[in-house]
Amino acid sequence: MNLRTKYGIPANSVITIAGTVGVGKSTMTNALANALDFRTSFEKVDTNPYLDKFYANFTRWSFHLQVYFLAERFKEQKRIFEYGGGFIQDRSIYEDTGIFAKMHFEKGTMSKVDYETYTSLFEAMVMTPYFPHPDLLIYLEGSIDDIICRIKERGRPMEQQTPIDYWNEMHQRYEDWINSFSACPVLRININEYDIRDDESSIEPVIERIANHIKQSQLLKR
Numbered sequence: 689m690n691l692r693t694k695y696g697i698p699a700n701s702v703i704t705i706a707g708t709v710g711v712g713k714s715t716m717t718n719a720l721a722n723a724l725d726f727r728t729s730f731e732k733v734d735t736n737p738y739l740d741k742f743y744a745n746f747t748r749w750s751f752h753l754q755v756y757f758l759a760e761r762f763k764e765q766k767r768i769f770e771y772g773g774g775f776i777q778d779r780s781i782y783e784d785t786g787i788f789a790k791m792h793f794e795k796g797t798m799s800k801v802d803y804e805t806y807t808s809l810f811e812a813m814v815m816t817p818y819f820p821h822p823d824l825l826i827y828l829e830g831s832i833d834d835i836i837c838r839i840k841e842r843g844r845p846m847e848q849q850t851p852i853d854y855w856n857e858m859h860q861r862y863e864d865w866i867n868s869f870s871a872c873p874v875l876r877i878n879i880n881e882y883d884i885r886d887d888e889s890s891i892e893p894v895i896e897r898i899a900n901h902i903k904q905s906q907l908l909k910r
């Protein structure tokens with residue numbers, strides 16, 4: 689019996705993993721998909737044509753990058769829908785607007801007109817009754833020091849050259865954002881509560897919590 693069946697997680701569930709850069713979303717996405725026998729939906733970092741340029745010049749490329757991410761995530765949303773669910777998704781679509789676009793607008797690295805154009809596109813595409821929200825958003829949280837260590841350890845050049853203040857600000861914004869997030873049920877997990885890199889079996893308690901959370905949310909919906 690696999691862990692999905694053992695804990696009664698519906699085969700068509702869609703679980704999205706949220707959290708700041710470097711917190712461990714991709715690692716968790718892989719671990720959960722393997723354990724539950726679900727498909728994965730990843731952000732494509734290496735083939736993103738704007739990401740390097742964006743890190744080199746936020747003001748010049750922030751609008752282009754947001755539109756690119758929005759299109760990519762929307763295509764992924766369609767793919768998930770066409771398969772009928774059964775997916776773990778690395779980063780939610782809500783973070784693009786709630787964290788990144790907002791932060792760049794408020795810091796002055798995205799113009800007001802670009803931000804308004806982007807927001808209206810996002811709302812027209814996502815905030816409609818036809819857009820399927822995930823069954824669960826897992827929010828990974830950890831201390832800024834641990835997260836910065838992970839960003840350094842991963843070693844993406846564009847992120848190494850980015851000032852620490854950028855990651856500090858993002859970390860704070862994530863905390864504020866998740867405290868008022870209500871588009872779908874949320875399970876908060878601290879990165880010190882599991883160790884899937886060195887101990888594969890530590891995924892099982894996480895799965896048990898996911899199952900309980902999905903069950904509770906379904907009861908509340910009735």
Ligand SMILES: Nc1ncnc2c1ncn2[C@@H]1O[C@H](COP(=O)(O)OP(=O)(O)O)[C@@H](O)[C@H]1O
Pocket residue numbers: 707708709710711712713714715716838839841842882883884885
């Ligand atoms: N549970 C963990 N324990 C220790 N290191 C981890 C853990 N999860 C992820 N990492 C490491 O942290 C870095 C960032 O992880 P990643 O999953 O790529 O984060 P994200 O997708 O949130 O940006 C990687 O080097 C990864 O190996």
Ligand SMILES: Nc1ncnc2c1ncn2[C@H]1C[C@H](O)[C@@H](COP(=O)(O)O)O1
Pocket residue numbers: 707708709710713714731733739753754757779783784785788789847
């Ligand atoms: N919407 C976004 N705006 C700006 N930058 C973004 C956005 N979504 C992801 N990113 C960046 C952040 C990281 O450098 C890479 C990949 O994110 P990760 O959290 O490591 O999966 O893309």
